[in-house]
Amino acid sequence: EESRDLTPVPDWVKTWQSTKNYEKTSAAIFVMGEMGIALRPSIIKQMAKRLSLSAANKNLDEALNWLMSPEGNEFPILVEQISGVVEQGSSSGGNQPEVLHLTRDGQVVYQVLTGKIPKENEFDVLIRHHSSPEHTILNIQVGEILVDEGYKIRGRAQAINLSDGETYIPDIIALDPKTGEVIFVEVERDVSKDQVSRKIKWMKFYEASNGNLYVFCDNLNCQRAIQGEINLALSGLNYNSFLTNLHGLRNGKRAGKDGSIWFSQRRGNEK
DNA sequence: AACGGATGTGTAATCCAAGC
């Protein structure tokens, strides 16, 4: 026909574009393709922003539901839930958010509509580097908070070479907007009983971060336990630790006068 | 000091009903 683009527009797409729900359903495709975001609540927020609607708008939820199971057999499934999340509840409170990504058809449609290659789904990328789906979800949520706070994400799960030839892999490398310094952030969900490996972990983190340890936990329990671990592992060394937890940060709650997201700040004596 | 309810709060998904 008369298609100018390299990729022809399938007939069902034209049908889709003529339907009422196209505006909202396509917004989900655009947002997911552009940003690679995976968590359902985050996708809803971005859709609402894009369409200038309230994030509480139920039609946004319905749009995602439709994409995941479209009515009528003429439409392919464009979005699917990623399986593998075994825990129902989140250790930072509430339920685990659904994790979604574009299907093959969803990726093709994004390319047809925008002419661009969709960004790879953040969960699909990060799960390769993390121990569990739950830890991956927490990493994504922590990243979103850091970005909201003005931090610039510089890397995720990138290996840092240490002096002894070993490597250390911090979960997130970010640029602090206030100080202009690059910080290493460790994302923690639970505390292992293996004291020896934990001590080695914090020693390596200490060296890799030049003694500035940022740890983002799921809840207060974890935060306190990690504080204990670090203090034990690094006793006698000069280090600064900055700890916080996701559950505590809900509803915009911040620490002290400086409004920092880091609830627990402990500075070693500097000379 | 350690455990265990009870109470209160928070997040997420779903459904219903009232507004616009």
Add this chain to the structure above:
DNA sequence: GCTTGGATTACACATCCGTT
């Protein structure tokens, strides 16, 4: 008809307050 807020269900955490 489209949008939005409230209620419900389901899970989880924090704090308080007893008992063991």
